[in-house]
Amino acid sequence: MSFREKTAWISLLSMSGIYGLYFWSVIHAGHQAGAFHFGGLLETIIALVLVQVVLTVALAIFSPREAKAPRDERDKLIELRAMRVAYSGLATSVAMACFFGAFDPPIVFNTNALLFILVTAEILRAACQIIQYRRGA
Amino acid sequence: MDAIRNEIRRLRFEHGEMTQQELAEKIGLTRQTVNAIEQGKYSPSLEAAFRIAAVFGEPLESVFHYSPE
Numbered sequence: 001m002s003f004r005e006k007t008a009w010i011s012l013l014s015m016s017g018i019y020g021l022y023f024w025s026v027i028h029a030g031h032q033a034g035a036f037h038f039g040g041l042l043e044t045i046i047a048l049v050l051v052q053v054v055l056t057v058a059l060a061i062f063s064p065r066e067a068k069a070p071r072d073e074r075d076k077l078i079e080l081r082a083m084r085v086a087y088s089g090l091a092t093s094v095a096m097a098c099f100f101g102a103f104d105p106p107i108v109f110n111t112n113a114l115l116f117i118l119v120t121a122e123i124l125r126a127a128c129q130i131i132q133y134r135r136g137a
Numbered sequence: 138m139d140a141i142r143n144e145i146r147r148l149r150f151e152h153g154e155m156t157q158q159e160l161a162e163k164i165g166l167t168r169q170t171v172n173a174i175e176q177g178k179y180s181p182s183l184e185a186a187f188r189i190a191a192v193f194g195e196p197l198e199s200v201f202h203y204s205p206e
Contacts, residue, residue, distance in 0.1 A: 002167060002168075002169040005169075066167070069167060072165065072166045072167050072170050073166070073170070073181070073182050073185060074166070074167070074169075074170040074173065074179055075167070075170075133169075135178065136172075136173040136176060136178030136179060137173070137178065137179060
């Protein structure tokens with residue numbers, strides 16, 4: 001497994017886990033939250049950055065040669081393809097959010113829905129990268 | 138992708154059993170990319186193909202074959 005694929009796994013798993021917990025807490029808070037829970041989001045972002053940095057540094061320590069190597073043409077192609085898929089998902093989801101936004105939901109729904117769309121697009125990007133690396137693409 | 142075949146594995150063997158890692162370092166790609174090219178899962182850019190051929194001192198058409206199906 002290449003260094004790039006491993007970092008894609010770190011991204012996929014950390015985002016799924018940490019943002020999963022955040023959205024779980026948002027859903028369970030329901031209308032009790034009353035407003036967008038900025039503190040919770042800040043904690044989530046800090047946790048995500050810490051986990052990703054620690055895991056990526058650990059990975060680089062165990063495979064320093066691969067970590068130093070620049071992305072080659074296949075890495076770039078895989079990244080571009082994954083970005084295209086993620087962008088399509090993002091654009092479609094934003095269009096749907098705009099449509100449902102017309103029904104005047106509370107602001108807490110809007111903010112978290114947009115965050116959910118963004119996180120889903122990032123997870124989709126990482127997943128597409130992993131699939132292509134697995135296939136050999 | 139299967140339309141482009143290559144002789145990289147044989148050429149590596151004939152050139153002192155060169156490893157995929159050694160070839161990768163000579164042409165500026167990763168070992169995983171060399172492996173993907175060798176298995177026909179990834180078609181390299183023209184520039185990378187020329188670099189591979191140059192490493193083995195062979196013309197491009199001796200390393201890569203195109204067979205339309």
